[in-house]
Amino acid sequence: MSKQLSKDRLILVCNDDGIFSKGIQALADVAAEFGEVRVVAPDRQQSAVGHSITIMDPLRASPFKMASGLNGIAVNGTPADCVKLATDQLLDRKPDLILSGINHGSNAGINIIYSGTVSAATEGTILGFPSIAVSCMEFGEDADLSGCMEAARRAVSFVFKNGLPRGITLNVNAPGGPFKGIRWTKQGDSRYEDEYVLRKDPMNNPYYWITGRMEILDEGMEFDINVLNDGLASVTPIQYDLTAHKVFSTFSEMEI
C-alpha cells in the first residue's frame, strides 16, 4: 500500500471498555499505521451490553484527550450508539474502516452474543463500513497486548487488501503476550455456564449475582476457543443475518 493512499484513509476506533482503557489506545496506535484515526467511544465501562442502543434518552459527545495525546470523543452511550452517532454526526467524512477494541477479555464462542465490542463492529457492518472487532484473552489493564496488536494489524491489512463482502464482520481474538500466529476459525459453541449466587444485603433483603465458568464444548482447531487455548490468535468471519438457513428448507415444507 502506498503512503499516499494510507494518509487519505479515515479509521474510526471504538470499544466497550470505555475511552480511557488501555486496549482502545493500543488499537488506535495500530490504526495510525494505516490512516488517519478518530476515536469515538463510551465514556464508561459498557461490557456485556450486547447490541444495545439508546432510544429513550439523549446522547452527549465530549472531547477526551487520549493517553497518546490524540483527541478522542467520549459518548454517554453504548458501543453501537458510538458507531451510529460518529458516522452520522461526529465525523467530517465517512470512515474507510471501523475497529472495535482491544477488549480486555476474549469474545469467542457463544459469548460474542453478549459482547459490546463485537456489536460495535457489527453495527459498522450494518451501516456498510468494513469493520473488525479485536479482543484479548487477558482481562488485566497490565496485559501484554503486543500479540493482539499484531493480530489486528494482520486483519486490517487483509481488509484493505481484499475488502469484505457486504454483511460480513471480522472477529479477532488473541492471547496476551507476543504474537505466535493467527488462524481462520468458526464461532464455537463454548460458553459460560452461569450460576447465580444468592446473598443478603445489609438490610437482609435477598439479591442474586451472576457467576460462571467457561465450559469448552467444541472439538477441533476450526473453532475460535480451541485455537486461542493453543496460544494462537483467531479470526472468525461473522454475519448479522441470523436466519437458520440450514433448517429453513425443511421447516418451510412443514405445516405451521
Added chain:
Amino acid sequence: MSKQLSKDRLILVCNDDGIFSKGIQALADVAAEFGEVRVVAPDRQQSAVGHSITIMDPLRASPFKMASGLNGIAVNGTPADCVKLATDQLLDRKPDLILSGINHGSNAGINIIYSGTVSAATEGTILGFPSIAVSCMEFGEDADLSGCMEAARRAVSFVFKNGLPRGITLNVNAPGGPFKGIRWTKQGDSRYEDEYVLRKDPMNNPYYWITGRMEILDEGMEFDINVLNDGLASVTPIQYDLTAHKVFSTFSEMEI
C-alpha cells in the same frame, strides 16, 4: 395432545416491554392453553437492550400480580437476565418451553439484532430450552393482539409437535388485528435508516437524539418484513451461531 401431558408442561414467559405490559399478559394467556405458566420479566421497559446481561450489579426478584391474577416475578434486569435467573434460581423445575413477548412493535429484518424480546428467546435456546419470540407490528397498548396470539399458538403447537433442533429459535411476528395466515420466512435486510437530531438543552448544551424511518431493502415473499406488510404473520427460524459459513471456506484459503 392429551390434557394429561399438557398439565405437566411448564412454560416460562418473559418479554422486554416490562411485566406490566399488555403483550406479556396476552402471551401468558396463550401459554396457559398449553401448560402451567410462570412469568418472569423485567420490572421496567427494556426495549432495544439487545442481548445485554447484568454482570456488575446484583439482581432482585419481586412478586408481581398480573392483570389476570397470575403471580409473576419482576426482575430489575434485562430480558436475558430474566431467562438466566428464572431457569437457574426462580423456577422449581426446568421449563419445557420459553416464550418472549408479545412485543409492542415488530422484530423483523435487521432490527432483531437490537431486540430484547428476541434476545430472551435466544438466551433460552443457548440454555437448551425450546424458545419462541413473538412480536406485534402495532406499538400501541390498545393494539388488537388476537392475530399475534393465534400466530403464537401455531408456533407453540409446532414446537410441541416437532421439537426444535439444538441452537434454533423461532422468531414470530404478526400485524395487529385478526389472524390472516402465517408463513415461514427469512430475516430480511430491511432496517431503520437512523439519523440523529441535534438539539440544545435548557442550559444551551448540545445533545443528540436518535430518529429514523424503516427502509425496505428486500424483494420477495420469503422475507419477514414483506410477509408482514402483506398482512400475514411470519415465523423465522434463527440461530446464535454467527459464523459466516458462506465465506468461511474462501477466507480460510486466504493469507492473513
